Amino acid sequence: MSAQIPNVQSTDELREKWMKPEVITGSEMLLRSLLLEGVECVFGYPGGAVLYIYDAMHGFDDFKHLLTRHEQGAIHAADGYARASGKVGVCIATSGPGATNLVTGIATAYMDSVPLVVITGNVATTLIGTDAFQEADITGITMPITKHSYLVRDVEDLPRIIHEAFHIANTGRKGPVLIDIPKDVSAAKSLFKPHTEPVMMRGYNPRVMPNKLQLDKLHQAITEAKRPLILAGGGVVYSGGHEELLKFVETTGIPITTTLLGLGGFPSGHDLWIGMPGMHGTYAANNAIQQSDLLISIGARFDDRVTGKLDGFAPHARIAHIDIDPAEIGKNVKTDIPIVGDVKTVLEMLNIEAGHSSYADEWRTTIAGWKKEKPFRYDDSEEVLKPQWVVEMLNDTTRGEAIVTTDVGQHQMWAAQYYRFNKPRSWVTSGGLGTMGFGFPSAIGAQMANPERLVISINGDGGMQMCAQELAICAINNIPVKVVVMNNQVLGMVRQWQELIYDNRYSHIDLSGSPDFVKLAEAYGVKGLRATNKQEAAAAWQEAMDTPGPVLVEFVVNKHENVYPMVPQGATIDQMLMGDKE
Amino acid sequence: MIPTTLKHTIAVLVNDQPGVLQRVSGLFGRRGFNIESITVGSSEEAGLSRMVIVTTGDENTLEQVEKQLYKIIDVIKVIDLSSRPMVARELALIKVKAEPAERPEIMGVIDTFRAAVVDIGPNSLIVQVVGDTEKIDAMVELLKPYGIRELSRTGATAMIRGNV
Secondary structure, eight states: OOTTSOOOOOOHHHHHHHHOOOEEEHHHHHHHHHHHTTOOEEEEOOOGGGHHHHHHTTTOOSSEEEEOSSHHHHHHHHHHHHHHHSSOEEEEEOSTHHHHTTHHHHHHHHHTTOOEEEEEEEOOTTTTTSOOTTOOOHHHHTGGGOSEEEEOOOGGGHHHHHHHHHHHHTSSSOOEEEEEEEHHHHHOEEEOOOOOSOOOOTTOOOOOSOOHHHHHHHHHHHHHOSSEEEEEOHHHHHHTOHHHHHHHHHHHTOOEEEOGGGTTSSOTTSTTBOOOOSTTOOHHHHHHHHHOSEEEEESOOOOHHHHBSGGGSSTTOEEEEEESOGGGTTTSSOOSEEEESOHHHHHHHHHHHOOOOTTOHHHHHHHHHHHHHSOOOOOOOSSSBOHHHHHHHHHHHHTTOSEEEEOSSHHHHHHHHHSOOOSTTOEEOOOSSOOTTOHHHHHHHHHHHOTTSOEEEEEETTGGGGSGGGHHHHHHHTOOOEEEEEEOSBOHHHHHHHHHTSTTOOOSOBOTTOOOHHHHHHHTTOEEEEESSHHHHHHHHHHHHHSSSOEEEEEEBOTTOOOSSBOOTTSBTTOOBOOOOO | OOOOOEEEEEEEEEEOOTTHHHHHHHHHHHTTOOOSEEEEEEOSSTTEEEEEEEEEEOHHHHHHHHHHHHTSTTEEEEEEGGGSOEEEEEEEEEEEEOOGGGHHHHHHHHHHTTOEEEEEOSSEEEEEEEEOHHHHHHHHHHHGGGOEEEEEEOOOEEEESTTO
């Protein structure tokens, strides 16, 4: 789509150049080590403590560096890149404020188990601890939100640390790893000894192979179950186990619900798929969980937005839990069949002996009935544009084939409900942390990872203003993201809670005074379009898709729309408000 | 069923890296696990330190503590010492007010506990006592009537008995 997106291949010739043992600076070691890890693209922002690193990048084109306009944009882009590709996302920022601007993005990636290597500069080792200019203890600040972190004190350690960081980030339960490099370390010269051999660390051996006895117990439970259900999460996508999951579902005939992060891990058109569970999940999925007698969780973590009131969650079910992270098993829900291992590996092994759940025919009929009886619904209108209609239009015109990123709030839930995903790594959303400002920059990363695919970024008018500055890099690099702004002039999800739970006491949710989004896009050199009714919407969207570069389309949508079903906080998930008019 | 809250002593073998104490103690803090005491020192192997942590909680909490600790890359091994017969010892230094006339009586208490006087001032003594937590609690109680000016306890360090 765009000639600007690089296509650097790691050829033998190039690898030989990068591996060459020479006396070079820490900064050059960093760049070469990144290349040896297969990095094609990094997102960053220079500053005092990373001047040596950026100096080494001068005239360097072995990988692409995208200069974002805010460090938060850089890390969300790296996150989107990682989620849409399965590769490690990389970003670079300077010390102090540069590093602290990454904190939200690191926490976002940590909560959703996204592999990132986050590189920060720091003041020189001699200045650390003196409250020097632009000094912040970023390893200390980020300890609770990183999988691991390093403060590099000796340039000799740098190649090993980078190699370890990539290994830790992208194995086991994935997550962000931070490498803090003081300025004197990035300047110091030493003989480059590349690290490419397998990493051996005593304290880090994620368990991939499950316990066979537990697998047998699960087979037995499936044979006996009358109301079995699969709850699949992000772990399916992250392990690359979507094909194995499809086979498992088809062999066993067990209905399946996929969590917010699990969307795309199973084809939404499949007969046995019953949608997303939880706070804004389907009637079928929530009822199925509550009535099931065997709930098989695969790479999901029983988040409170899925379980609702924990005490009354799946009260009749035996729980089987498959997860790579042993700490997730039994953390929120008491587990009868614990299976620790890589989801893909576990499913491969289960598929060898998996049998049909033959006592569950009645159950399958019941569930199919719920699915047909109460799908997601909204009251369409010819007067005002409905956001659900807009998402349906996006879905229909792209046949569910686009990569969709979202921000956080009502539009996120509508995108999850009405876009029908068929492929993994096509859905990029901040589920755990719920980070506003994530939707747009993450789309830039997703597009960099998938130059040939259509990337749609769906945002609200609130979140769009949290990272809008990155329109600049779309324009300059001709990154053809289609930016959707669902403008309802209000912080919609907060408004919905205030309406339903706080007795219509609308407090500080009015976003009037927002910029003209079309003009904002144009100010950055990006085409801007606006639609206020169905006809305009269809035309504007068609024009956006026909335009080779980036486009922002503002859909002016109904202010008073609510997301339904909704499980009120503190209720069990079968106590759904359906939003039907009395 | 009411969950039983029990005291647990766990040993954590960690890489002797800068920040490792912060990683471990920070984990307890943010996940709401209680730390009664924590001791850190070198272990039998160069490059590794052993932490002994006394914590309270029910079985589920203890299981989470162990699993979450294992997720820290610098943690090599976690052992629930109190699940087996163990030896746990703590050291306390107690500065007690002691006018010359009172000293013989205080010395009597100290001898009974096989404690030692490690410093004598004009009107005070520093008593060193080693033992399990209950013994030190008892010693402190007995010295209270004389006036404790300062108390410093190390927290427990511990080991499983026998050849394990």
